[in-house]
Amino acid sequence: MRWRHSRRSAAGLTLRAHWFVDESIAAELTFDRVPALPQGDPFDNRQQGAALAAVRAAGAAALCAEAVGVMEAAFELTTSFAMTRQQFGKPLGANQAYRHQIAEMAVALETCRSAAAMVAQEVASGEYNGMDLLRAKLLVGLHGRALCQQAVQLHGGIGVTEEYKVGHCLRRMFVIDQMFGDGEWLRRNSLID
Incomplete structure (x- = not known):
């Protein structure tokens, strides 16, 4: 189900902006009797559920790719620093223990790259598996x-400064x-084996 957008100044629509810990901005929208015109059958629950699931799937796949x-x-900052x-x-990269930690980071990166690519392809095709x-x-x-915690650790003190990207x-x-x-929420709620 698609709805036409409402103007930001529409009566009953409130927007509350806030910042995340990474300094990205988000907003909470509250709709209180805001007029909207449905684009489709507003009583077709299956269509509404499918549309909502598709949006959630696209959002989750996009977050995986961003991650x-x-x-x-x-990883690149850490290997360059090493x-x-x-x-x-x-x-620093000549130290064997340092190299082992970078190798573990590389394995984690490749594992996540494969998982993100797989779900991106599934979502793009419209035939995705929720699990x-x-x-x-x-x-x-x-x-x-x-990986990011390890990157900060391997950088030492500079890794926690505001001026450094890691x-x-x-x-x-x-x-x-x-x-x-x-991950902890997914585990607690038995969504992941």
């Missing part, structure tokens, strides 16, 4: 947060993970 982009940025930052006359979407969301949430990646990943339910 992969954030993970890529954090090759340029010198300690005791050698790059696949939830699993992908769980994967990018858990692995994305872990901290912004972590904050954005926290916001992405919370949208449509985070």
